[in-house]
Structure formats: structure tokens, C-alpha cells
Amino acid sequence: MAKPRLISFELCPYVQRSVILLLEKQVDFDITYIDLAHKPDWFLALSPLGKVPVLEVEGRAIFESAVIAEYLDEVYPPSIHPKDPLDKAVNRAWIEFVSSLFVANYGQMMAPDQTGFEAKNAELGRGLDQLEAQLGVGPYFNGAEPALIDFCAAPLLQRIELCQRAGLPDLFQSRPKLRCWVTSLLDRPSLSQSVPAGFEEKYLGFVKSKGSYVAQHYLGAH
Ligand SMILES: N[C@@H](CCC(=O)N[C@@H](CS)C(=O)NCC(=O)O)C(=O)O
Numbered sequence: 001m002a003k004p005r006l007i008s009f010e011l012c013p014y015v016q017r018s019v020i021l022l023l024e025k026q027v028d029f030d031i032t033y034i035d036l037a038h039k040p041d042w043f044l045a046l047s048p049l050g051k052v053p054v055l056e057v058e059g060r061a062i063f064e065s066a067v068i069a070e071y072l073d074e075v076y077p078p079s080i081h082p083k084d085p086l087d088k089a090v091n092r093a094w095i096e097f098v099s100s101l102f103v104a105n106y107g108q109m110m111a112p113d114q115t116g117f118e119a120k121n122a123e124l125g126r127g128l129d130q131l132e133a134q135l136g137v138g139p140y141f142n143g144a145e146p147a148l149i150d151f152c153a154a155p156l157l158q159r160i161e162l163c164q165r166a167g168l169p170d171l172f173q174s175r176p177k178l179r180c181w182v183t184s185l186l187d188r189p190s191l192s193q194s195v196p197a198g199f200e201e202k203y204l205g206f207v208k209s210k211g212s213y214v215a216q217h218y219l220g221a222h
Pocket of ligand 1: 009011012013014015036050051052053063064065066099
């Protein structure tokens with residue numbers, strides 16, 4: 001099978017989904033980083049939406065992180081999606097749900113003022129409540145073993161945990177199942193290996209550089 005190439009931006013949570021899966025499934029892959037502020041022409045020719053991740057396989061581009069996840073799960077066995085069609089569809093639905101929380105989380109980090117920050121924090125909190133209600137005995141979404149949904153949610157949970165350590169509101173405090181979920185995911189080597197060296201500083205530095213409410217109020221940017 002041809003070696004896939006992942007087109008990446010190093011802080012992107014959607015790209016991180018693909019990297020975690022490639023690592024979990026022990027796939028040999030190449031990675032090419034691009035600067036999203038100056039997208040190269042070859043990338044724009046490859047990516048219809050101009051977004052990362054793109055997984056290039058045999059000269060063809062797969063885009064949309066959830067689609068890439070499904071592809072990787074199909075071609076690199078064993079599958080880690082539930083086998084039952086209904087369970088699988090429900091897991092897919094929650095992958096979409098988590099994608100919407102990536103947007104809320106980014107909006108929270110970038111909100112220009114307190115009102116915007118609090119609105120996004122509340123939106124994220126409501127989403128996390130819905131996830132908390134879905135979790136069973138854990139530690140993973142479906143129980144004892146991690147599935148595609150877990151690795152698709154991991155980048156969000158990792159960022160929330162990191163921000164909370166940086167002094168932002170603790171969104172896991174009143175959500176014990178989520179706390180257990182994030183702890184189990186962060187224990188996996190694929191999580192730490194899926195981000196660049198110095199990820200925490202780079203991520204917080206990126207937020208800081210945007211001058212948002214979080215940057216000024218929590219991260220001490222001026
Ligand atoms: N729905 C897409 C979202 C990907 C996405 O928004 N990627 C961001 C980086 S984290 C991007 O490429 N943004 C560039 C742009 O919108 O111009 C997916 O799941 O892959």
C-alpha cells in the first residue's frame with residue numbers, strides 16, 4: 001500500500017485526529033507542514049476547501065478529518081469503529097458533535113471580550129454536559145476499549161485540559177466522566193506523540209499572539 005502523506009498545520013486539532021490514528025494504527029506516513037497564513041499554490045490545488053488536514057494517497061486527496069479517520073480505519077485493520085450499524089452511526093454522529101465543539105473551543109480562545117468569552121464558555125459547557133451524559137462506565141466512549149470517536153475527541157479534550165492548567169475555568173470539575181475520559185486518553189503515547197515538541201507553549205503562544213480576552217485576562221498578554 002502506498003505511503004500516505006498528511007498535509008498539516010502543527011497546531012490544528014483536526015490534523016491531530018489523523019496523526020493520532022496513524023500512530024495508533026502504526027502506519028508509516030509522511031507529513032508536510034504548511035503555513036496557513038501563506039497557503040502554497042500546490043496545496044490550494046490539492047485542497048478544495050483550502051483547509052488541513054489533507055491526506056494524499058496515490059496522488060489523490062482525501063479531505064475532512066472525519067472522512068480521513070473513516071478511511072484510515074477501513075484500510076488499516078483492525079477497525080476500531082463499533083461493528084453494529086446503529087452503534088457505528090451513533091458514534092459517527094458524536095464525532096460530528098465533537099467537531100462543533102472544536103469550533104466553540106476556538107471561539108472561546110479568540111473571543112475579543114468578556115461577553116464573547118463567557119458566551120463561548122457556556123456553549124462549550126453545554127456541549128460537554130451532553131457528552132458527559134453520553135459516557136457510560138468508561139473509561140472510553142463505548143467502554144473499555146478506545147474507538148474512532150475517542151481519538152476524534154482527544155484533541156479537544158487535550159486543549160481544554162491544557163487551558164485549564166493555564167488558569168482557565170475547570171470544565172472537568174463538575175463532569176467526572178469527562179475527567180476520567182481525558183485522563184485515559186492523555187495516558188496514551190499516541191497523544192503526546194501527535195503534537196509537536198513544546199506543544200503547550202506553542203499553543204498558548206499562538207492564543208497569546210491573537211490578543212483575545214483569554215490572551216489578556218488569563219495568559220498575561222499586553
Ligand atoms: N471540517 C474540517 C475543518 C478543518 C479546519 O478548519 N482546518 C483549519 C485549521 S485547524 C484550516 O485549515 N483553516 C484554514 C482556513 O480556513 O483557511 C475538518 O474536519 O477537517
